[in-house]
Amino acid sequence: MQSNLFQKLLFVFIFSSFFGKAAAQSNHILWYNQPADYFEESLVLGNGKMGATVFGGVNSDKIYLNDIMLWSGEPVNANMNPEGYKTLPAIREALKSENYKLAEELNKKIQGKNSESYSPLGTMEINNHHNGKATNYYRELDISKAISKVSYEIDGVKFTREYFVSAPDKIMVIRLTSSKKGTLNFDINSNSLLKFKTEFKDDLLSMNGSAPIHENPGYEVVPAFLSEKERGTRFTSLIKIKNTDGTITNSSSSLGLKNATEALIYVSIATSFNGFDKNPATEGLNDKAIALENLNKSFSKSFEKLKQSHLADYQKFYNRVTLNLGKTTAPNLPTDERLLRYSEGNEDNNLEVLYFNFGRYLLISSSRTLGVPANLQGLWNPHMNPPWSSNYTTNINLEENYWLAENTNLSEMHLPLLSFIKNLSVTGKVTAKTFYGVDQGWAAAHNSDIWAMTNPVGQFGKEEPMWACWNMAGAWLSTHIWEHYVFTQDKNYLKKEGYEIMKGASQFCLKWLVEDKNGDLITSPSTSPENQYITPDGFIGATIYGGTADLAMIRECFDKTIKASKVLNVDAEFRTKLETALSKLHPYQIGKKGNLQEWYFDWNDKDPKHRHQSQLFGLFPGDHITPLKTPDLAKACQTTLEIKGDETTGWSKGWRINLWARLWDGNRSYKMFRELLRYVDPDGKKTEKPRRGGGTYPNLFDAHPPFQIDGNFGGAAAVAEMLVQSNETEIRLLPALPDAWESGSVKGICARGGFEIAMEWNTKTLKKVTVFSKNGGKTTLICGDKNKEITLIKGQKKEIIW
Incomplete structure (x- = not known):
């Protein structure tokens, strides 16, 4: 026995020396x-x-x-459909008279070109x-x-x-x-x-x-492309x-x-x-x-x-962040074999750390160009016609790319997105006026590209409203500006650039809202990203009014714009308008199944397990639904997730892990995190029993499938969310710690308010926390039923034995 053990150790030593790699399972090396x-x-x-x-x-x-x-392409002609808004009264009338089929057809008239x-x-x-x-x-x-x-x-x-x-x-x-x-x-x-x-x-x-110069006529492979001189x-x-x-x-x-x-x-x-x-x-x-x-x-x-x-x-x-999830007994294997072993249910804490680190690696590597954020494939595309044009899909995917920017201490990598939002606010003013008849603020729709295209897509009436006719990207994206401020406390950025963009998004929403029969404010027409309802008489459609996702994003947009105006002490009159509108928004509804309704009425989904869960926006990435502040709504979010189930695409699973973390269910988050790391065969590989579906490819890329980088970013962000959650006044430590991460430590995770956290835990109990303040301020630390208020000056660090 001793001889065998000696031989194995000798082999590991020789192998490690020859290849220059650590013998222990690595949390920062992929190898094959x-x-x-x-x-x-x-x-x-x-x-x-x-x-x-x-x-x-x-x-x-x-x-x-x-x-x-x-x-592909060149600067967009934002004024491509100057009279698109003229169809709006007819759509609203059709919805009011419950002629949803007509509303669906008319909604197609409010479409423009597809992205490049x-x-x-x-x-x-x-x-x-x-x-x-x-x-x-x-x-x-x-x-x-x-x-x-x-x-x-x-x-x-x-x-x-x-x-x-x-x-x-x-x-x-x-x-x-x-x-x-x-x-x-x-x-x-x-x-x-x-x-x-x-x-x-x-x-x-x-x-x-x-x-090439071409408008992609859909998400189909085009055999040739147009090329012209001087274009x-x-x-x-x-x-x-x-x-x-x-x-x-x-x-x-x-x-x-x-x-x-x-x-x-x-x-x-x-x-x-x-x-x-x-x-x-x-x-x-x-x-x-x-x-x-x-x-x-x-x-x-x-x-x-x-x-x-x-x-x-x-x-x-x-090097700003280090994560340790405890001891591992996993053997030292190539990354593809390691992923396969993990997919079979085996422990590999360091693979989980590696996946988290890899998400941060990908963001540093793909997001450092102002005005050009990471796209659907980050930076790495081998295709002439990439899936979904490898564009900026703004009804979740682009935003999910940046969920880890602030909390995993990569604020600089957020700047390409923030500067891109500024570009959108320029073309978005024309879009607001010509497609939606709104002469204030700016709007953006379902897709964009490097040319800051903001119009609703659909090839001028050829595509389905379920995905093409959505206009809440401005409301969603504007919340990233507040996130950047609240993590960094960069008041100068908020004053010089950020606030005006947030205000513009709010101005559009304020003008876009109309009253329903009860006097509540709703959006009309409305869609819920890529999902469809079934009416009681069996009609399947997407065009409706007062969709929950629209109103959730507007709530968040108004709330953050109000906070920003207070920080800067500006626009008191406009702030009052937002506060009044916020109080009049059509309230959330809990359906007969106990779920958070997606639609204005308690209708069934065409696909009850649909990959999008946009109606839960207020829980995550928003923060106006929480288990403490709104327990009934939080419970309805949980029921919605239960109905949807855990089996879904890569990016969707990344979102659901964050949602479960916000519900403080660490074990459910962890279960889905493991599923996100399920081994998926390369798309072109032919095997007897191919492993397909959402998960992770051998090189740790996210399998939507096909490859989309948002799952990597969403999954990495979720790890941080399980360990630290925060708002402007409090920091919650280990809020969704799973049993599997019984002991560990993390250093460098950021919290709102301009704080940086280091902590150690053992037997699922917080032992020590160190808080560093970038700009000075006070916050309340919470872990379990204990809380501690702390006040720090700029650059001060405080260690607390918990």
């Missing part, structure tokens, strides 16, 4: 013992603008390249001229460093590749090495699904092209090799290296996008000059210097 065959097995890197998807092949290493600013698509920039391939079979293959992504590595042996020679995408140097760097002198032989080529041209000149392999966003990709030995080779379309021992590949990309309101062809940036400048600046620097700058920049964000 084979290259990726599918996108959902690849490892992704990004600096918030440039994205790289690395497959890590032996003979051919494929790397997809993305630039977050490369989209996020485009793939290109693919670079490193073709290695190997002879022989690879052994000891190893591939990893270290998310504590944002560095990926590949290593393998062929005929006794060890080959390695190391990749990162630097934010400070705006470049991707790949280092290739071989353990035997002169055995490194490879060439590189570039191509794109877009219109492009490659050439080799001055030691540079360049690829230039342009994104569309241009792009440039530049690749250059720095070698210490060997000979650089080239052809008209490739760049290579012969008989070398070590080499660096520098990759620089840029686009001509110059803002949502500027023509990228005629008013665009000089993409060629930008890409070349970034390349030349980086090329003069050593690999170590570039790496040090990259690490210093990335880790100042990543």
